[in-house]
Amino acid sequence: MADFVPELVRALPRLGEGLLVTVEATLLGATLALVLAYALGLTSLSPRPVVRGAVRVVVEFFRGTSLYVQLFWLFFALPMLGFKLEPLACAVVALGLNFGAYGAEVVRGAVNAVPRTQTETAIALGMGPALRMRRVVLPQAHALMIPPFKNLLIQLLKATPLLSLITVADVTFEVDQLRSATGSTGAAYLLLLLLYFGMAAVLSLSMNAAERAAKRRLGQEGGR
Template sequence: MADFLAELGEAVPRLADGLLVTAEATVLGAALALLLAYVLGLLSGSARRTVRGAARVVVEFFRGTSLYVQLFWLFFALPMLGFRLEPLACGVLALGLNFGAYGSEVVRGAVAAVPRAQTEAALALGMGPVLRLRRVVLPQAHALMVAPFKNLLVQLLKATPLLSLVTVQDLTFRIDQLRSSTGATAASYLLLLGLYFGMAVVLSLGMNALERAAKARAGQEGGA
């Protein structure tokens, strides 16, 4: 254990770099996933059958295939087609596409859960589709989205260790280096477990705060 602690002290800067890479992949992947979730979720509820159908095909493809396979396809197959991305970019793209597909169901369900009377009242006031969506539907739907999005965000964080398989030097990659140099498998992965748990707690607390704010905002607007 003394040897492990000595090696750990020397590895702290590398572990910090890996932690930053993991945080970067999580933030960028979540941002891309959120964007895709809104686009695909709203398109999935379109009145046009072709638009709705195309969105559903995309969603079901990325929900129905493994993130592991998607990641390796982007990293190894795209270069054969003439497109080469950096390992981190491949990881962010895979996370965004996969979790964006799952998130789109959250958006679609939350929008559908807004009482129809609300949109009918907005229509009676002469609001166009975009204005109705922005002023009436989404403010109420946001409060319903935050809790499921919190779960997806934590799941996305827990999926980032897969990025080490395509040479992204994230936290898992750095911990594996520490394990190889010390031979302390249990201690190394116990440290990894604790670090991921800490990050998940921080994300959960932040999303809890967002959920309270979204509910308060929806209540204030409903009262107005």
């Protein structure tokens, strides 16, 4: 334990780099997940049974298979098919696909939760389907999506330690190197717990602010 603090000071630049890699993977993975969540979630509302069925298969496949296995398949198996991604790209794609599938259910549920009377009023005003979705449905659905999206974002962050398994030098990898150098397992992993707690707290506060802003736009009292 006596060697931990001096070694920690020497390792700070590497820990900083690892922290940036974790943040980068989280933000890029979350961005891809958000795009897929909207694409799959809105497409799942298609009036065509074939389209809805195809989207359901995709969503259930990525929700029903392990992120761990998906990550390893992209890193180890995909190159055998002639496609090779950088380790960080594998991580971003795996995180995006897995959490995008969960997010698709959030989008679908939030859109369906908007009162039917809102849509009927928009129809009476002569709005087409695209305009109704953009001007009436989605603004109300966004406020409903944010709390479950916050949970998914934090879960995505907590999944990033898997990156170290495919040679990505994230913060977990760097802390593990520090643990090996000092032999201070308890102190090293306590540091890692605190780092992840800090990142999760920042994400949670940011999403809470986004939720309040969305509610204010709708004139809801909870947004004050």
